[in-house]
Amino acid sequence: MLFVVVDLEFHSELAASFPTDKRCWMVHTEDRETWPSADGKKSGVSRGRQNTAQVRLRTLVLIRWIAIFGQLAAILIVEFGFGWVLPLNAALAAIAASAVLNLTMAFRHPMRGRLSEWEAAAYLAFDVLQLAALLYLTGGLGNPFALLFLGPVTVSATVLSRAATAMLSVLAISCASVLAFNHLPLPWAEGGLYLPVFYVVGLWVAVAVGTLFLAGYISSVAAEGRRMSDALTAIQLALAREQQLSAVGGLAAAAAHELGSPLATIAVTAKELEREIPDVSEFSEDVRILRLEVDRCRDILAELGRSPKLADSAEPFATALLSDVAAAAAARHRADGITLEMVATGLDESPEPLAARSPELLHGLGNVIQNSVQFATACVSVDISWDEREARVEVRDDGPGFSPAVLDRIGEP
Template sequence: MGRLRVGTLILIRWIAIGGQAVAILTVRFGMGFELPVVACFAAILASAISNGWLAKRRAPRARLGDREAALVLGLDLLQLSVLLFLTGGLHNPFAVLILAPVTVSATILSRNATAALVAMAIACASVLGLWHLPLPWDPPGGFFHPLIYVLGLWTGLSVAAVFVSAYVWSVAEEARSMSEAFAATRQALGREQRFAAVGGLAAAAAHELGSPLATIAVVAGELSRTVPPDSEFAEDVQLLISQSNRCRDILAELSRRPSEMDGMPFEHTPLSALIEEAADPHKSDRENIELDIELDPKDESPQPAIVRSPEILLAVGTLIQNAMQFANAKVEVTIAWSVNEAEISILDDGPGFSHDVLMTLGEPYVSSRRNEEGHMGLGVFIAQTLLERTGASISFGNDEGAEVVIRWPRAMLEAIERNDSGD
């Protein structure tokens, strides 16, 4: 949960303290109403002292924990209640300010802290509705509001405290979830882009090391023919030959490996090869699940050739992994294309998406941990975000199981450029 910065809290409290002082002075000396000024300023002074103590003890950039911030806001709520007690209770027009600490808590603090402050605000409003000093402009004999009016004031404040806190907390929580999801997206994409960069460097290194390694192999071969078999160096020469051959095989494998390209950062590859690479890590996720990748050309146009996009790799891999987890026996990945469009369909034979899940899929409303309904979570949100960055549209549905369909305008797909900067 969010943590409240000390400097922000101190500033808010100084503004509240200044406003309270101005209001008391205006009512007493500007409007001429009698007020218990000494008692009021004692409450204001107590708040000012606590704020000064907080400013001295904690650096402005420091952040208060959930419990500490809730304690400070609770003290502010008590101090405000004391002022309202001295100036008419719920009859005071400023009684609505009881909602201020609750709203601040709902914006930043946890649900439990906010619930505690809501309960405290309702308790304070209850006390102020029953016991308080009279309004400063009440007639000498006293002016008493009907009980139903006081009950209405109390009900209004209580309902407002609950509603405002719940609404503000839900909006703030959604904003926090979106922020965390985008951070996870950037982290996952950056990791895949670093892997791609390392792969390119490995392929380039394999290419550059090929020539000197070939020279070493030639020299070692010549030595093996000139050194007698019974020489003390014969075994070393054979070791040199075997190790150079091993290095040659390793470098050849690095150069061949499609997941690490072949030293050309912008070389294009068929779309099916990219999808094969995305699916490979998940083929062994569940040994009893069959993963089929099929090609389905819609016309005579050639298969789209694109650069190795980390966004597509990570997103399609996540969706295939999701399908593998919930399939009963089989996952089908179909790659279709035409002269105008490219499409990837991922279909599993599992229980499919429930109606409620379909309504909210693609939103970061669930943690990365999947619940019993499955097919949902932060991973789907990340996948959708990454695919939309490449110009794709993604749809979810059911067709004898859960189906995810990804579509690109072909020109946009083939125009994707590699981005290893991590942006």
């Protein structure tokens, strides 16, 4: 069974075809059982799914290698350059754990691969915990490198969702809260360095406020940048689609012009044969069918040669109700023994949208309906529905449907 949906949404991509600023958005084919009715419980149209952030593994691996070498350098300089005592073995173990994870991720995943949002969030959460372990060994919030808690949160705010960023912010503030009063002494000269409680509380407030501010501000700026990028991509796709439609329209007009002369010759020959052959001849019916099909081809070529961009929008029949356009597209494809039903239904109080009688729309819908008529057993239904936001044309038939191998390739050029 074939079930095809043509979804017409309120966009400006094909304004020439839809004066009401709608466009032919998507065509899907699927077995009827997998597509529910229009009761709103399940959508029969493939919507644009919400984009989930994906981060290149190579980017996070590179950032972590920089952090590993920086941490190692700081530990070695303090231990051997300044001569201050610190738990060297434990600190090196924390750094080694980060290096092992980096190597494991590099070998198990392709470097050019991408991590899902929550995989990247878990990756950054490990960085927060590893930094907290190092700070615990080296003085807690009194360590100047405590500001590095802002690093993973900043990266998350730039590329991940607000939920992932909020999780990392809570984790960073929680670690800072624990480190404020639970840590080993800060490495220092003989006698040590002890910071006042109010100063430590001030450091904690600085880390917490900095984390929340950067998470909120950078996340908002990055989201706005992504929206602008998505809008630019949509415009580029619309322009590319318009160029393709213009090229197809020019090719169709050229084909109609080139085929006009030989088709006219065939038409004249068919008429001569129809006059010469007696009605009682066994070939008379074949010649009559040939002439009718030639006339049909001439009508098709005439429509293909008509450019919708040059059409006068003030013409009385330049636009029509969507149901009338669908009926015009289906008119040529009615067949004996197949019932073709058309139903138009408004889902709200909005009026039925108007659509231009463009060759692209007529032939696009006509091809879908023709396919259903050819493979239907007894019935083909064309359901037109609309609301304030979108219009939908659904073509169903009771035929066998596409095989799984064909379904996987539908939509490919």
